[in-house]
Amino acid sequence: MGKSIIATTSLAGCFGCHMSLLDIDERILELAELVEFNKSPINDIKKFTKKCDIGLIEGGVCNSENIHVLKDFRENCKILVSVGECAIMGGLPALRNNIPLRECLAEAYLDGPSVENNEEQIIPNDEELPLMLNKVYPCHEVVKIDVKLPGCPPSADMIYEALVALVTGRDLEIPYEALKYD
Amino acid sequence: MNKVINFKVDGVICMAEKGQHILDAAKANKIFIPTLCNLPGFKPKGSCRVCNVKVNGKLMTACTTPVAEGMDIQNNTDEIIEIRKMIIELLFVEGNHYCPYCEKSGNCELQALAYKYKIMAPRFPYQFPDRDIEASNDKLLKDHNRCILCKRCIRAIKDEKGRSIFAFKRRGHKVVINIDTKLSVNMSDEMAQEAMDVCPVGAIIKKEIGFSVPIGERTYDKNPIGHELDGIKSTGL
Numbered sequence: 500m501g502k503s504i505i506a507t508t509s510l511a512g513c514f515g516c517h518m519s520l521l522d523i524d525e526r527i528l529e530l531a532e533l534v535e536f537n538k539s540p541i542n543d544i545k546k547f548t549k550k551c552d553i554g555l556i557e558g559g560v561c562n563s564e565n566i567h568v569l570k571d572f573r574e575n576c577k578i579l580v581s582v583g584e585c586a587i588m589g590g591l592p593a594l595r596n597n598i599p600l601r602e603c604l605a606e607a608y609l610d611g612p613s614v615e616n617n618e619e620q621i622i623p624n625d626e627e628l629p630l631m632l633n634k635v636y637p638c639h640e641v642v643k644i645d646v647k648l649p650g651c652p653p654s655a656d657m658i659y660e661a662l663v664a665l666v667t668g669r670d671l672e673i674p675y676e677a678l679k680y681d
Numbered sequence: 682m683n684k685v686i687n688f689k690v691d692g693v694i695c696m697a698e699k700g701q702h703i704l705d706a707a708k709a710n711k712i713f714i715p716t717l718c719n720l721p722g723f724k725p726k727g728s729c730r731v732c733n734v735k736v737n738g739k740l741m742t743a744c745t746t747p748v749a750e751g752m753d754i755q756n757n758t759d760e761i762i763e764i765r766k767m768i769i770e771l772l773f774v775e776g777n778h779y780c781p782y783c784e785k786s787g788n789c790e791l792q793a794l795a796y797k798y799k800i801m802a803p804r805f806p807y808q809f810p811d812r813d814i815e816a817s818n819d820k821l822l823k824d825h826n827r828c829i830l831c832k833r834c835i836r837a838i839k840d841e842k843g844r845s846i847f848a849f850k851r852r853g854h855k856v857v858i859n860i861d862t863k864l865s866v867n868m869s870d871e872m873a874q875e876a877m878d879v880c881p882v883g884a885i886i887k888k889e890i891g892f893s894v895p896i897g898e899r900t901y902d903k904n905p906i907g908h909e910l911d912g913i914k915s916t917g918l
Contacts, residue, residue, distance in 0.1 A: 651781035680780035
């Protein structure tokens with residue numbers, strides 16, 4: 500059996516879930532026996548170079564670029580995994596969901612207490628910038644998600660167990676202490 | 682002593698005093714039935730529905746149904762567990778439950794039940810309802826985003842004359858828990874703590890102290906809710 504191929508990305512997330520993946524410590528050597536990494540911030544591969552078996556998604560969907568990346572992952576990965584609360588339900592970025600977008604941007608760039616040197620009252624609008632969405636969406640509301648791993652971040656134990664279970668095809672058994680939402 | 686009657690839970694023969702509710706009778710026989718609204722010593726409400734059991738083939742809330750001679754109760758069957766999981770998931774999507782920064786996380790009964798039933802994520806779409814946080818009270822903060830309207834605070838937290846400090850405000854889907862501004866003026870620290878403890882979720886938070894117990898030592902970090910009764914780590918997947 501060849502190695503399974505894994506891709507990872509962080510959308511509207513804080514990279515905490517990626518840090519938690521690295522928290523598997525020396526088990527990363529065992530994981531390296533089972534998998535190889537393709538597109539991922541960990542190895543800095545920017546574009547998919549082949550079809551992947553597993554895609555790990557951190558973070559929810561807050562702008563047009565997130566949608567683009569997420570759809571790209573869906574097309575190139577057999578199994579998509581929502582890793583962490585943000586991917587599952589929007590997480591802390593979704594706190595803005597009940598505040599109009601205009602108000603959020605005004606607070607950040609025009610009226611906020613930390614705003615300085617913006618005499619022209621500009622909200623960044625360069626066409627290179629991805630457009631923000633009206634709300635932060637859970638990943639499964641944009642594409643089909645196959646597996647969800649809760650936690651903020653999910654514990655290293657849970658991520659490791661889930662990856663090994665997915666790669667080897669055995670049932671996912673998570674110990675009580677490893678399943679947490681915080 | 683009251684008359685002793687016999688009943689069965691998942692085929693196990695149990696004994697109870699006449700007039701006991703199923704939930705309490707099961708507890709006395711070391712059987713855990715989950716609940717979010719019931720509170721020992723107070724009149725049961727049956728509002729959260731998590732304690733659903735099948736009594737002689739019919740769904741009933743265990744907290745409000747008195748046990749009767751010869752009752753055949755189903756508790757930990759696949760069907761009942763699935764119903765309970767659905768109710769818990771509905772409660773999660775119906776409010777705004779951000780566990781990562783909630784002060785009650787680790788001590789929250791709603792979260793603890795989700796852990797016990799190994800819920801990885803709710804199957805229903807998140808509603809993101811627009812709700813307020815009320816911080817006008819000196820000692821307590823009310824976060825309506827997390828309230829599951831179980832009425833525990835209304836029933837349990839009363840002043841020396843027996844008047845409720847908390848009450849329902851508005852009706853239907855707009856109903857929220859309200860703190861009586863006059864009655865709560867002289868609220869003691871102990872009463873504020875009791876109000877926070879009685880809340881099954883993080884809707885009532887005591888001000889000026891938070892995250893005082895480190896992760897790993899909170900109530901449900903190592904052992905699931907109900908573990909002290911039945912010793913079961915987790916049920917169903």
